[in-house]
Amino acid sequence: xxxxxxxxxxxxxxxxxxxxxxxxxxxxxxxxxxxxxxxxxxxxxxxxxxxxxxxxxxxxxxxxxxxxxxxxxxxxxxxxxxxxxxxxxxxxxxxxxxxxxxxxxxxxxxxxxxxxxxxxxxxxxxxxxxxxxxxxxxxxxxxxxxxxxxxxxxxxxxxxxxxxxxxxxxxxxxxxxxxxxxxxxxxxxxxxxxxxxxxxxxxxxxxxxxxxxxxxxxxxxxxxxxxxxxxxxxxxxxxxxxxxxxxxxxxxxxxxxxxxxxxxxxxxxxxxxxxxxxxxxxxxxxxxxxxxxxxxxxxxxxxxxxxxxxxxxxxxxxxxxxxxxxxxxxxxxxxxxxxxxxxxxxxxxxxxxxxxxxxxxxxxxxxxxxxxxxxxxxxxxxxxxxxxxxxxxxxxxxxx
Ligand code: SF4
Numbered sequence: 001x002x003x004x005x006x007x008x009x010x011x012x013x014x015x016x017x018x019x020x021x022x023x024x025x026x027x028x029x030x031x032x033x034x035x036x037x038x039x040x041x042x043x044x045x046x047x048x049x050x051x052x053x054x055x056x057x058x059x060x061x062x063x064x065x066x067x068x069x070x071x072x073x074x075x076x077x078x079x080x081x082x083x084x085x086x087x088x089x090x091x092x093x094x095x096x097x098x099x100x101x102x103x104x105x106x107x108x109x110x111x112x113x114x115x116x117x118x119x120x121x122x123x124x125x126x127x128x129x130x131x132x133x134x135x136x137x138x139x140x141x142x143x144x145x146x147x148x149x150x151x152x153x154x155x156x157x158x159x160x161x162x163x164x165x166x167x168x169x170x171x172x173x174x175x176x177x178x179x180x181x182x183x184x185x186x187x188x189x190x191x192x193x194x195x196x197x198x199x200x201x202x203x204x205x206x207x208x209x210x211x212x213x214x215x216x217x218x219x220x221x222x223x224x225x226x227x228x229x230x231x232x233x234x235x236x237x238x239x240x241x242x243x244x245x246x247x248x249x250x251x252x253x254x255x256x257x258x259x260x261x262x263x264x265x266x267x268x269x270x271x272x273x274x275x276x277x278x279x280x281x282x283x284x285x286x287x288x289x290x291x292x293x294x295x296x297x298x299x300x301x302x303x304x305x306x307x308x309x310x311x312x313x314x315x316x317x318x319x320x321x322x323x324x325x326x327x328x329x330x331x332x333x334x335x336x337x338x339x340x341x342x343x344x345x346x347x348x349x350x351x352x353x354x355x356x357x358x359x360x361x362x363x364x365x366x367x368x369x370x371x372x373x374x375x376x377x378x379x380x381x382x383x384x385x386x387x388x389x390x391x392x393x394x395x396x397x398x399x400x
Contacts, residue, residue: 006031010038015281020229023280024273032269039276039308040353046284047310050378051354052362053345054143054288055096055104056313059084059123061324063109065147067185067193069217071253072109072324079253082321083108086119090126092316093140097131100358103141103166105313110147117153120146124160141166141361143213148193148201154208165373166361169205170244172215173198176234177227180220183256202238211367213242213286218274219267220248221259228274232281241364242311243278246290247271264296271296272307279308284365286311301345302352310354311362314345 006026009019026032060083066073084092093104104127106120124142131140142161148171149157161167175181178195185193198214205212216231235243247268250261261267275287289309293300301312346356358379365375 002026002028003030003034006034010034010280015277017226017229017233020232020277020281021225023277024225024228024270026273027266027269032273035273035276036307039279040306042279042283043308043310047286047365048375048378049354050310050357050360050362051305051349052103052286052311052357052360053096053101054311054313054362055092055101055316056107057084057089057092057104058107058315058317058321059089060108060111061321062111063147064112065110065193067254069184069248069251069254069256071251073254075255076253080324082324084318084321086123086126088318089123090130092318093127094130096316097133097136097140100356101140101314102136102357102359102361103143103168104316105143105145105170107145107170108147112147112149112153117149117156120144121156121160124157124162128160128162135359136361138163138165138361141168141363143168143170144210145170147171148197151204151208154205154210158209163361164209166211166363167209168211168213168242170213170215170242171198171201171205172217172244173234174215174217175220175223175227176216176230177223180223180227183222184217184220199238202240211241211364212238213244214238214240215244215246215288217248218245218271219262221256221261223248228270232274232278235278235282235285239366239370240285241367242286242288243282244288244290245271245274245278246292247296249292249295268293268296268300268303272303275304275309276307282366284369286362286364288313291315299348302348305349305352305354312345312349 009015009023012019023035026035061072061079062081062083063072063074066075072079096104128139139162142163144157158167173195174184181195202212202214218228248261250257271293279287287309288311289301289304291301291313293304349356360376360379363376368375
Protein backbone atom coordinates (compact mmCIF):
# COMPACT_ATOMS: atom_id res chain seq x y z
CA UNK A 1 0.00 0.00 0.00
CA UNK A 2 1.45 3.35 -1.04
CA UNK A 3 0.26 5.24 2.02
CA UNK A 4 1.70 2.64 4.41
CA UNK A 5 5.09 2.99 2.72
CA UNK A 6 4.74 6.80 2.79
CA UNK A 7 4.03 6.73 6.52
CA UNK A 8 7.04 4.50 7.08
CA UNK A 9 9.38 6.80 5.11
CA UNK A 10 8.09 9.88 6.91
CA UNK A 11 9.18 8.35 10.22
CA UNK A 12 12.78 7.94 9.03
CA UNK A 13 15.30 10.49 10.39
CA UNK A 14 17.00 10.74 6.97
CA UNK A 15 15.73 10.11 3.48
CA UNK A 16 17.76 8.20 0.88
CA UNK A 17 17.65 9.21 -2.80
CA UNK A 18 15.28 6.31 -3.41
CA UNK A 19 12.96 7.57 -0.64
CA UNK A 20 13.01 11.09 -2.08
CA UNK A 21 12.09 9.88 -5.57
CA UNK A 22 9.24 7.83 -4.10
CA UNK A 23 7.83 10.79 -2.15
CA UNK A 24 8.17 13.18 -5.11
CA UNK A 25 6.10 10.82 -7.24
CA UNK A 26 3.13 10.51 -4.85
CA UNK A 27 -0.27 11.05 -6.45
CA UNK A 28 -2.89 9.26 -4.35
CA UNK A 29 -4.73 11.65 -2.00
CA UNK A 30 -4.10 9.74 1.22
CA UNK A 31 -0.32 9.56 0.72
CA UNK A 32 -0.18 13.21 -0.39
CA UNK A 33 -2.08 14.18 2.76
CA UNK A 34 0.47 12.33 4.93
CA UNK A 35 3.34 14.11 3.17
CA UNK A 36 1.62 17.48 3.54
CA UNK A 37 0.95 17.00 7.24
CA UNK A 38 4.55 15.93 7.92
CA UNK A 39 5.95 18.95 6.05
CA UNK A 40 3.56 21.40 7.75
CA UNK A 41 4.42 20.01 11.21
CA UNK A 42 8.15 20.18 10.44
CA UNK A 43 7.79 23.79 9.29
CA UNK A 44 5.98 24.72 12.50
CA UNK A 45 8.63 23.00 14.59
CA UNK A 46 11.58 24.61 12.80
CA UNK A 47 10.26 27.96 11.58
CA UNK A 48 7.37 28.84 13.91
CA UNK A 49 3.92 29.87 12.80
CA UNK A 50 4.63 33.00 10.75
CA UNK A 51 4.76 33.50 7.02
CA UNK A 52 7.12 36.28 5.94
CA UNK A 53 6.19 38.89 3.34
CA UNK A 54 8.69 40.06 0.74
CA UNK A 55 7.18 42.99 -1.15
CA UNK A 56 8.10 42.32 -4.77
CA UNK A 57 9.17 45.30 -6.90
CA UNK A 58 9.71 44.29 -10.54
CA UNK A 59 11.73 47.36 -11.35
CA UNK A 60 12.65 46.70 -14.99
CA UNK A 61 11.90 44.14 -17.70
CA UNK A 62 14.95 45.02 -19.80
CA UNK A 63 17.19 41.97 -20.03
CA UNK A 64 20.41 41.24 -21.88
CA UNK A 65 19.99 37.47 -21.50
CA UNK A 66 17.86 35.16 -23.54
CA UNK A 67 16.68 32.22 -21.43
CA UNK A 68 14.52 30.29 -23.86
CA UNK A 69 11.57 29.77 -21.48
CA UNK A 70 11.27 33.40 -20.45
CA UNK A 71 8.64 35.87 -21.68
CA UNK A 72 10.92 38.89 -21.25
CA UNK A 73 14.08 37.45 -22.84
CA UNK A 74 16.10 39.82 -25.01
CA UNK A 75 14.81 38.40 -28.32
CA UNK A 76 11.14 38.88 -27.52
CA UNK A 77 10.49 42.12 -29.38
CA UNK A 78 6.75 42.08 -28.64
CA UNK A 79 7.29 43.20 -25.04
CA UNK A 80 7.08 46.87 -24.22
CA UNK A 81 10.18 47.52 -22.12
CA UNK A 82 10.15 49.67 -18.98
CA UNK A 83 12.30 50.71 -16.04
CA UNK A 84 10.66 52.21 -12.97
CA UNK A 85 12.04 55.55 -11.80
CA UNK A 86 14.11 55.75 -8.64
CA UNK A 87 11.27 57.66 -6.99
CA UNK A 88 8.74 54.93 -7.85
CA UNK A 89 11.03 52.20 -6.54
CA UNK A 90 11.77 54.00 -3.28
CA UNK A 91 8.07 54.85 -2.82
CA UNK A 92 7.10 51.19 -3.19
CA UNK A 93 9.74 50.13 -0.64
CA UNK A 94 8.65 52.84 1.80
CA UNK A 95 5.02 51.76 1.39
CA UNK A 96 6.07 48.21 2.22
CA UNK A 97 8.02 49.24 5.32
CA UNK A 98 5.17 51.41 6.61
CA UNK A 99 2.64 48.68 5.96
CA UNK A 100 4.48 46.23 8.19
CA UNK A 101 6.35 44.26 5.53
CA UNK A 102 9.77 43.55 7.01
CA UNK A 103 11.47 43.25 3.65
CA UNK A 104 11.26 43.89 -0.07
CA UNK A 105 12.60 42.09 -3.11
CA UNK A 106 14.01 44.10 -6.02
CA UNK A 107 13.81 42.06 -9.19
CA UNK A 108 14.70 42.86 -12.80
CA UNK A 109 16.07 41.39 -15.98
CA UNK A 110 19.83 40.98 -16.09
CA UNK A 111 22.01 44.00 -16.90
CA UNK A 112 25.68 44.44 -16.06
CA UNK A 113 26.34 47.94 -17.38
CA UNK A 114 27.67 50.58 -15.01
CA UNK A 115 24.61 52.81 -15.50
CA UNK A 116 22.31 50.07 -14.19
CA UNK A 117 24.67 49.04 -11.37
CA UNK A 118 24.93 52.65 -10.16
CA UNK A 119 21.14 53.10 -10.49
CA UNK A 120 20.50 50.11 -8.22
CA UNK A 121 23.14 51.38 -5.80
CA UNK A 122 21.39 54.76 -5.57
CA UNK A 123 17.99 53.13 -5.07
CA UNK A 124 19.36 50.98 -2.24
CA UNK A 125 20.92 53.97 -0.49
CA UNK A 126 17.63 55.89 -0.72
CA UNK A 127 15.53 52.93 0.43
CA UNK A 128 17.76 52.44 3.45
CA UNK A 129 17.64 56.14 4.38
CA UNK A 130 13.87 56.28 4.03
CA UNK A 131 13.01 53.13 5.97
CA UNK A 132 15.26 53.16 9.07
CA UNK A 133 13.01 53.41 12.11
CA UNK A 134 12.68 52.14 15.66
CA UNK A 135 10.76 49.18 14.21
CA UNK A 136 13.33 48.45 11.50
CA UNK A 137 16.65 49.75 12.89
CA UNK A 138 18.56 48.62 9.77
CA UNK A 139 15.79 49.74 7.46
CA UNK A 140 13.60 47.40 5.46
CA UNK A 141 15.26 44.06 4.63
CA UNK A 142 16.39 43.75 1.01
CA UNK A 143 16.43 40.76 -1.29
CA UNK A 144 17.98 41.27 -4.72
CA UNK A 145 17.11 39.18 -7.73
CA UNK A 146 19.14 40.86 -10.44
CA UNK A 147 20.93 38.02 -12.18
CA UNK A 148 24.60 37.21 -12.56
CA UNK A 149 26.94 40.04 -11.61
CA UNK A 150 30.58 40.38 -10.59
CA UNK A 151 31.77 39.96 -6.96
CA UNK A 152 32.56 43.66 -6.93
CA UNK A 153 28.97 44.54 -7.86
CA UNK A 154 27.60 42.26 -5.13
CA UNK A 155 29.81 44.08 -2.61
CA UNK A 156 28.77 47.53 -3.86
CA UNK A 157 25.09 46.69 -3.56
CA UNK A 158 25.57 45.06 -0.15
CA UNK A 159 27.21 48.21 1.17
CA UNK A 160 24.52 50.45 -0.32
CA UNK A 161 21.68 48.35 1.16
CA UNK A 162 22.96 48.98 4.70
CA UNK A 163 21.09 46.03 6.21
CA UNK A 164 23.68 43.29 6.84
CA UNK A 165 21.28 41.27 9.01
CA UNK A 166 18.60 41.06 6.34
CA UNK A 167 20.45 41.19 3.04
CA UNK A 168 19.61 38.46 0.56
CA UNK A 169 20.15 37.49 -3.06
CA UNK A 170 18.16 35.06 -5.16
CA UNK A 171 19.73 33.28 -8.11
CA UNK A 172 17.98 30.12 -9.23
CA UNK A 173 20.00 27.51 -11.10
CA UNK A 174 16.68 26.14 -12.53
CA UNK A 175 17.90 22.54 -12.91
CA UNK A 176 20.99 20.62 -11.85
CA UNK A 177 20.77 18.44 -14.98
CA UNK A 178 23.37 19.94 -17.38
CA UNK A 179 21.49 18.72 -20.49
CA UNK A 180 18.21 20.27 -19.40
CA UNK A 181 20.03 23.43 -18.39
CA UNK A 182 21.36 23.73 -21.95
CA UNK A 183 17.87 23.29 -23.37
CA UNK A 184 16.57 26.11 -21.16
CA UNK A 185 19.50 28.46 -21.73
CA UNK A 186 20.57 27.82 -25.29
CA UNK A 187 21.56 31.37 -26.17
CA UNK A 188 25.11 31.98 -27.38
CA UNK A 189 27.37 34.96 -26.83
CA UNK A 190 28.50 37.05 -23.88
CA UNK A 191 25.50 36.20 -21.79
CA UNK A 192 25.42 32.48 -22.39
CA UNK A 193 24.35 30.83 -19.17
CA UNK A 194 26.40 28.06 -17.65
CA UNK A 195 25.43 25.92 -14.72
CA UNK A 196 28.87 26.21 -13.08
CA UNK A 197 28.53 30.01 -13.13
CA UNK A 198 25.28 29.74 -11.19
CA UNK A 199 27.00 27.68 -8.51
CA UNK A 200 30.01 30.01 -8.42
CA UNK A 201 27.88 33.09 -8.00
CA UNK A 202 26.19 31.62 -4.91
CA UNK A 203 29.64 31.24 -3.32
CA UNK A 204 30.53 34.83 -4.33
CA UNK A 205 27.31 36.10 -2.78
CA UNK A 206 27.96 34.35 0.50
CA UNK A 207 31.44 35.86 0.61
CA UNK A 208 29.92 39.29 0.04
CA UNK A 209 27.65 38.80 3.11
CA UNK A 210 24.32 37.83 1.54
CA UNK A 211 21.91 35.17 2.67
CA UNK A 212 21.85 33.07 -0.47
CA UNK A 213 18.79 31.78 -2.21
CA UNK A 214 18.39 29.54 -5.18
CA UNK A 215 15.77 27.34 -6.76
CA UNK A 216 14.58 25.29 -9.67
CA UNK A 217 11.70 24.85 -12.06
CA UNK A 218 9.49 21.83 -11.61
CA UNK A 219 8.04 19.92 -14.54
CA UNK A 220 10.48 21.04 -17.24
CA UNK A 221 9.82 18.92 -20.35
CA UNK A 222 12.11 15.89 -20.11
CA UNK A 223 12.81 16.33 -16.38
CA UNK A 224 12.66 13.17 -14.24
CA UNK A 225 12.01 12.60 -10.55
CA UNK A 226 15.68 11.65 -10.27
CA UNK A 227 16.59 15.10 -11.64
CA UNK A 228 14.46 16.75 -8.96
CA UNK A 229 16.06 14.55 -6.30
CA UNK A 230 19.48 15.72 -7.56
CA UNK A 231 18.23 19.31 -7.33
CA UNK A 232 17.44 18.80 -3.63
CA UNK A 233 20.85 17.23 -3.03
CA UNK A 234 22.38 20.25 -4.79
CA UNK A 235 20.54 22.60 -2.38
CA UNK A 236 22.15 20.59 0.43
CA UNK A 237 25.63 20.68 -1.08
CA UNK A 238 25.40 24.43 -1.67
CA UNK A 239 24.07 24.87 1.89
CA UNK A 240 21.65 27.57 0.75
CA UNK A 241 19.49 29.66 3.07
CA UNK A 242 16.41 30.22 0.90
CA UNK A 243 14.70 28.30 -1.86
CA UNK A 244 12.23 29.49 -4.47
CA UNK A 245 10.73 26.84 -6.71
CA UNK A 246 7.89 27.11 -9.14
CA UNK A 247 6.14 24.96 -11.69
CA UNK A 248 7.49 25.20 -15.23
CA UNK A 249 4.88 27.22 -17.13
CA UNK A 250 5.09 27.95 -20.81
CA UNK A 251 5.38 31.49 -22.06
CA UNK A 252 4.10 32.76 -25.39
CA UNK A 253 7.13 35.04 -25.44
CA UNK A 254 9.55 32.14 -24.93
CA UNK A 255 10.64 29.69 -27.58
CA UNK A 256 9.89 26.33 -25.98
CA UNK A 257 6.18 26.07 -26.83
CA UNK A 258 6.76 23.00 -28.99
CA UNK A 259 7.78 21.02 -25.91
CA UNK A 260 4.40 21.58 -24.24
CA UNK A 261 3.88 21.47 -20.51
CA UNK A 262 2.64 19.00 -17.89
CA UNK A 263 -1.03 18.49 -17.17
CA UNK A 264 -1.88 21.22 -14.59
CA UNK A 265 -3.17 18.89 -11.89
CA UNK A 266 -0.11 16.62 -12.06
CA UNK A 267 2.18 19.65 -12.23
CA UNK A 268 0.55 21.15 -9.15
CA UNK A 269 0.96 17.97 -7.11
CA UNK A 270 4.55 17.50 -8.23
CA UNK A 271 5.36 21.10 -7.25
CA UNK A 272 3.77 20.63 -3.83
CA UNK A 273 5.60 17.35 -3.27
CA UNK A 274 8.85 19.10 -4.15
CA UNK A 275 8.20 21.84 -1.58
CA UNK A 276 7.35 19.28 1.10
CA UNK A 277 10.34 16.99 0.48
CA UNK A 278 12.68 19.99 0.30
CA UNK A 279 11.39 21.11 3.70
CA UNK A 280 11.95 17.64 5.16
CA UNK A 281 15.49 17.40 3.77
CA UNK A 282 16.67 21.01 4.16
CA UNK A 283 15.19 21.86 7.57
CA UNK A 284 15.15 25.54 8.70
CA UNK A 285 15.48 27.33 5.34
CA UNK A 286 13.05 29.86 3.93
CA UNK A 287 10.91 28.38 1.16
CA UNK A 288 8.78 30.66 -1.00
CA UNK A 289 5.28 29.77 -2.13
CA UNK A 290 5.78 30.87 -5.74
CA UNK A 291 3.19 33.09 -7.37
CA UNK A 292 3.36 30.65 -10.31
CA UNK A 293 1.46 28.15 -8.14
CA UNK A 294 -1.44 30.58 -8.18
CA UNK A 295 -1.35 30.60 -11.97
CA UNK A 296 -2.39 26.93 -11.86
CA UNK A 297 -4.86 27.14 -8.98
CA UNK A 298 -6.36 30.21 -7.36
CA UNK A 299 -5.33 28.99 -3.89
CA UNK A 300 -1.98 27.65 -5.11
CA UNK A 301 0.16 29.74 -2.77
CA UNK A 302 -1.91 28.77 0.27
CA UNK A 303 -1.55 25.10 -0.57
CA UNK A 304 2.18 25.73 -0.94
CA UNK A 305 2.14 27.03 2.64
CA UNK A 306 0.34 23.88 3.76
CA UNK A 307 3.11 21.84 2.14
CA UNK A 308 5.93 23.66 3.96
CA UNK A 309 6.50 27.08 2.36
CA UNK A 310 6.91 30.06 4.75
CA UNK A 311 7.49 33.06 2.46
CA UNK A 312 5.16 34.86 0.05
CA UNK A 313 5.96 37.75 -2.27
CA UNK A 314 3.04 40.16 -2.72
CA UNK A 315 3.49 42.22 -5.85
CA UNK A 316 4.13 45.94 -5.19
CA UNK A 317 4.96 46.95 -8.74
CA UNK A 318 2.74 49.79 -9.97
CA UNK A 319 -0.11 48.40 -12.05
CA UNK A 320 0.95 50.03 -15.30
CA UNK A 321 4.13 47.92 -15.36
CA UNK A 322 2.80 44.52 -14.37
CA UNK A 323 1.64 43.30 -17.76
CA UNK A 324 5.18 43.93 -19.03
CA UNK A 325 6.73 41.54 -16.49
CA UNK A 326 5.34 38.19 -17.53
CA UNK A 327 8.00 35.53 -17.30
CA UNK A 328 5.25 32.96 -17.91
CA UNK A 329 1.65 33.10 -19.18
CA UNK A 330 -1.48 33.69 -17.00
CA UNK A 331 0.40 35.48 -14.25
CA UNK A 332 -2.13 36.20 -11.46
CA UNK A 333 -3.05 39.48 -9.65
CA UNK A 334 -2.15 41.73 -12.59
CA UNK A 335 -4.90 44.19 -11.67
CA UNK A 336 -4.70 44.17 -7.87
CA UNK A 337 -3.52 47.20 -5.92
CA UNK A 338 -0.87 46.49 -3.24
CA UNK A 339 -3.35 47.29 -0.44
CA UNK A 340 -5.91 44.81 -1.86
CA UNK A 341 -3.19 42.23 -2.33
CA UNK A 342 -1.90 42.50 1.25
CA UNK A 343 -5.23 42.11 3.00
CA UNK A 344 -6.52 39.42 0.63
CA UNK A 345 -3.32 37.48 1.17
CA UNK A 346 -3.43 37.87 4.94
CA UNK A 347 -6.88 36.27 5.01
CA UNK A 348 -5.75 33.49 2.70
CA UNK A 349 -2.74 32.75 4.94
CA UNK A 350 -4.90 32.74 8.09
CA UNK A 351 -7.25 30.26 6.41
CA UNK A 352 -4.38 27.74 6.44
CA UNK A 353 -3.48 28.13 10.11
CA UNK A 354 -0.56 30.55 9.68
CA UNK A 355 -0.23 34.27 10.31
CA UNK A 356 1.77 37.05 8.71
CA UNK A 357 5.06 37.94 10.43
CA UNK A 358 4.40 41.68 10.40
CA UNK A 359 7.60 43.71 10.63
CA UNK A 360 9.75 40.60 10.77
CA UNK A 361 12.67 40.76 8.40
CA UNK A 362 12.29 37.00 8.12
CA UNK A 363 15.86 35.81 7.97
CA UNK A 364 16.45 32.18 7.21
CA UNK A 365 16.93 30.34 10.49
CA UNK A 366 19.56 28.22 8.83
CA UNK A 367 21.53 31.43 8.21
CA UNK A 368 20.87 32.76 11.73
CA UNK A 369 22.20 29.55 13.28
CA UNK A 370 25.21 29.38 10.99
CA UNK A 371 26.08 32.90 12.10
CA UNK A 372 25.40 32.40 15.83
CA UNK A 373 22.34 34.70 15.85
CA UNK A 374 19.14 34.04 17.87
CA UNK A 375 15.84 33.33 16.11
CA UNK A 376 13.77 36.43 15.38
CA UNK A 377 10.91 36.92 17.86
CA UNK A 378 7.41 36.52 16.43
CA UNK A 379 5.09 39.54 16.85
CA UNK A 380 2.13 39.48 19.24
CA UNK A 381 -0.99 38.05 17.56
CA UNK A 382 -3.58 40.34 16.02
CA UNK A 383 -1.54 43.53 16.12
CA UNK A 384 1.01 44.96 13.79
CA UNK A 385 3.34 47.87 13.99
CA UNK A 386 3.12 50.72 11.54
CA UNK A 387 4.68 54.11 11.07
CA UNK A 388 3.19 57.50 10.51
CA UNK A 389 4.00 59.60 7.48
CA UNK A 390 7.11 61.00 9.11
CA UNK A 391 8.41 57.46 8.94
CA UNK A 392 9.82 57.55 12.46
CA UNK A 393 7.10 57.46 15.11
CA UNK A 394 5.85 53.98 15.91
CA UNK A 395 2.13 53.43 16.25
CA UNK A 396 0.11 50.29 16.84
CA UNK A 397 -2.65 49.45 14.44
CA UNK A 398 -4.96 46.47 14.42
CA UNK A 399 -4.27 44.15 11.54
CA UNK A 400 -6.99 43.29 9.01
S1 SF4 B 1 14.96 34.40 -16.81
FE1 SF4 B 1 15.86 36.32 -16.06
S2 SF4 B 1 17.89 36.42 -17.05
FE2 SF4 B 1 16.72 34.88 -18.19
S3 SF4 B 1 15.79 36.05 -19.87
FE3 SF4 B 1 14.26 36.03 -18.21
S4 SF4 B 1 14.65 37.92 -17.05
FE4 SF4 B 1 16.45 37.55 -18.37
